[in-house]
Amino acid sequence: xxxxxxxxxxxxxxxxxxxxxxxxxxxxxxxxxxxxxxxxxxxxxxxxxxxxxxxxxxxxxxxxxxxxxxxxxxxxxxxxxxxxxxxxxxxxxxxxxxxxxxxxxxxxxxxxxxxxxxxxxxxxxxxxxxxxxxxxxxxxxxxxxxxxxxxxxxxxxxxxxxxxxxxxxxxxxxxxxxxxxxxxxxxxxxxxxxxxxxxxxxxxxxxxxxxxxxxxxxxxxxxxxxxxxxxxxxxxxxxxxxxxxxxxxxxxxxxxxxxxxxxxxxxxxxxxxxxxxxxxxxxxxxxxxxxxxxxxxxxxxxxxxxxxxx
Ligand code: FAD
Numbered sequence: 001x002x003x004x005x006x007x008x009x010x011x012x013x014x015x016x017x018x019x020x021x022x023x024x025x026x027x028x029x030x031x032x033x034x035x036x037x038x039x040x041x042x043x044x045x046x047x048x049x050x051x052x053x054x055x056x057x058x059x060x061x062x063x064x065x066x067x068x069x070x071x072x073x074x075x076x077x078x079x080x081x082x083x084x085x086x087x088x089x090x091x092x093x094x095x096x097x098x099x100x101x102x103x104x105x106x107x108x109x110x111x112x113x114x115x116x117x118x119x120x121x122x123x124x125x126x127x128x129x130x131x132x133x134x135x136x137x138x139x140x141x142x143x144x145x146x147x148x149x150x151x152x153x154x155x156x157x158x159x160x161x162x163x164x165x166x167x168x169x170x171x172x173x174x175x176x177x178x179x180x181x182x183x184x185x186x187x188x189x190x191x192x193x194x195x196x197x198x199x200x201x202x203x204x205x206x207x208x209x210x211x212x213x214x215x216x217x218x219x220x221x222x223x224x225x226x227x228x229x230x231x232x233x234x235x236x237x238x239x240x241x242x243x244x245x246x247x248x249x250x251x252x253x254x255x256x257x258x259x260x261x262x263x264x265x266x267x268x269x270x271x272x273x274x275x276x277x278x279x280x281x282x283x284x285x286x287x288x289x290x291x292x293x294x295x296x297x298x299x300x301x302x303x304x305x306x307x308x309x310x
Contacts, residue, residue, distance in 0.1 A: 001026075001091055001103040001104065001105070002026050002027060002028040002072075002102070002103065002104040002105070003020075003025040003026045003027065003104070003105050003106065003304060004016070004017075004020040004025055004026070004027045004028075004104060004105075004106050004107075004108060004297065004300050004301075004304075005027075005028050005029075005030070005092070005094060005102055005103070005104025005106070005107050005108070006020070006027070006028065006029040006030070006107075006108045006110060007029075007030055007031075007079045007094055007107065007108070007109050007110065007111060008029075008030075008031055008032075008036070008109065008110035008111040008112055008243075008276070008278070009029055009030075009031025009032075009033070009034035009035065009036060009062075009073070009075065009110075010031075010035065010036020010037060010038065010110060010112045010276060010277070010289060011036065011038060011062060011276065011286045011289040011290045011293065012110035012112070012275040012276025012277070012278075012289040012290065012292055012293035012296075013029055013031060013036070013108070013110035013275075013276070013293060014029075014062040014063070014065065014066050014290075014293065015275075015289070015290040015291070015292075015293030015294045015297070016029075016108045016110060016275060016293035016294065016296050016297040016300075017029045017066045017069070017071045017293075017297075018065060018066060018068075018069060018071075018294075018297075019293070019294045019297035019298060019301075020071075020108075020297040020300060020301065021066075021069035021070055021071045022069065023297075023301045025301065025304065027069075027070075027071045027072070028071065028072040028073075028074065028102065028104070029066070029071060029072070029073055029074065030074040030077040030079060030094065030096070030102060031073075031074070031075055031076075031077065032076065032077065032078040032079075032111075033075075033076070034059070034062075034063055034073065034075045035056075035059030035060075035062065035063065036059070036112050037112060037113075037114070037277070038055045038056075038058050038059045038062070038286065039055055039056060039059050040055065040127075040128075041054075041055030041058075041128075041137070042054060042055060042128045043055075043141075044058055044137070044286065045137075045140070046136065046137065046285070046286075046287070047286055047287055048287055058286075074102070077096050077097075077098070077100075078096060078097040078098075079094050079095070079096055079097070079111070079246060080095055080096060080097045080246055081094070081095040081246060081250075082094055082095075082107070082109075082246070082247055082250045082251065082272075083095065083250070084250060084251075084269050084271075084272065085105075085271060088270060088271070088307075089105065089271070089307040089308065090105075091103040091104065091105055092104055092105070092106075092107045092271060092272060094107065105271065105304065105307075106271045106272070106273065106300040106303055106304060107271070107272045107273070108265075108272075108273045108274065108275060108293070108296045108297065108300060109244075109247070109251075109259055109267070109272065109273070109274040109275075109278060109279075110274065110275045110276045110278060110289075110293055110296070111242075111243040111244065111278045112242075112243055112276055112277045112278055112289075113240045113241055113242045113243060113277035113278060113284065114240070114241050114243065115133040115134075115236065115239075115240055115241075116236075116238045116239035116240070116241055117236065118150060118203055118236055118238065120203055120204055120205055120206060121205050121206065122205055122206030122207060122208060122213075123206050123236070125206075125208065126206050126208045126212070126213045126234075129208070129211065129212050129213060130206075130208065130212050130213025130214075130232060130233050130234060131206060131213060131233075131234050131236065132233060132234070132235050132236070133235065133236050133237075135158075135159040135162050135163055135235055135237075136162075136283075136285060137285075138233075138235075139162060139163050139166050139167075140166060141233075142163070142166065142167045142232060142233040143166055143167065144167065144168050145167050145168055145231070145232040145233060146167065146168055146169045146170075146171075146230065146231040146232055146233070147163055147167050147169070147170055147171075147231055147232065147233035147234065147235060148170070148171040148172070148173055148216055148229060148231055148233070148234050148235070149163065149170060149171070149172045149173070149234075149235045149237055150173050150203055150234065150235065150236045150237060150238060151173075151174065151236070151237035151238040151239075152172060152173075152174030152175075152176065152178075152179035152180055152181060152197075152199070153179075153180045153181055153237070153238075153239075154180075154181045154182060154185060155237045155239075155240075156172065156174070156181065156237035156238070157172070157179060157181035157182075157185045157186060157189050158181075158185060159235050159237050160172045160189055160195055161185065161188055161189055161192065163235065164189075164192045164194055164195050167194075167233070168194065169194045169195075169196070169231075170192075170194060170195045170196070171195075171196045171198060171229055171231065172189070172195060172196070172197045172198065173198050173201045173203055173218055174197070174198070174199045174200075174201065175200070175201065175202055175221070176199065176200070177199055177200050178199060179197070179199065198218070200220060200221040200222050201218040201219065201220060201221065201227075202218060202219045202221055203216060203217070203218045204217050204218060204219050204226070205217040206234060207228070212232070213231070213232060213233060213234060214230065214231075214232075215228055215229055215230045215231055216228075216229050216231065216234055217229075240277070240284060241257070242256070242257045242258045242259070242277065242278045242279075243278055244257050244258065244259055244278050245257070247259065250269075251267050251268055251269055251272065252267065252268035254280050258278065258279055258280045259274040259278055259279045259280065260279075260280050261273070261274050261275075261279045261280055261281065263295075264295060264299040264302075265279075265292060265295045265296035265299050266299060270303070271300075271303055273296040273297075273299050273300050273303075274296065275289065275292035275293040275295065275296040276288075276289035276292050276293060277289060279292070
């Protein structure tokens, strides 16, 4: 059994493992895919103090740093169920999909999230070649170019406002007959000269030249007609889904399925902490996930040293 058992091996989990191991306590980390979303990222230009790196390189560095310490890494292990300890200070149990189970006196949940995809032809092929999901990360790559934002909820409209200040032109495409973002954001968006808003539109295809995105097609849901838009980039903003389906019976989640945490990374259950994109933390970024993972590990240590001696 572990004193700190971490579930999820992205930036949040790796940071938690390093911070826990540096306290000299028995630490284990189980991950479906060590590295997490960073493995699917091309360029990273906003990890403070590193001007530019690549996703797979960053993931390898995370793993190497964790391996500097005495941490048991259990890669390719998917957690299926969390059974909280029955008594304070007892062991929590994490049951893996393969039937095995791991025990931790504290558990740090850092299973991250995934971007909801449109599921249209060309999206997968041109991922990172014009199809993007994170305006904070990839917005500057489209400086002076034409882009579309798919989705008219808060994140889509925020992305469109953000991008309008960087790119030449933004087309915002919403499936519904009206935008769903807060009124104040909609007013701001409507005031921008280089933004076009298209509602009742279903994106049907991402077009490209084999190397990069060159446009998209959408269907007008009222008239049924198809339209083509020439552009260089497409930001898909139809939701970030936390990887918490396996936790819904055991821990408090927000209506969007995010693990509810406080400023110390504490969840609704004593001895169980959470960090990164799977939580209610505002803004989902690598540097933020690293900070949150460190916070959760320090909180777990704080919890452990307050337990009565057994
Ligand atoms: P994740 O990275 O999602 O890691 C989650 C971990 O949990 C993985 O190891 C996963 O395999 C594991 N896991 C999930 N479910 C289970 C389970 N049931 N059992 C066991 N393990 C499980 N951020 C930036 O700051 N800069 C960028 O340039 C940038 N670019 C991005 C580009 C792309 C294409 C994407 C998708 C994201 C990008 N981000 C960027 C966001 C950034 O990657 C995330 O904010 C960050 O990875 C979150 O870290 P995390 O540890 O919380 O979760």
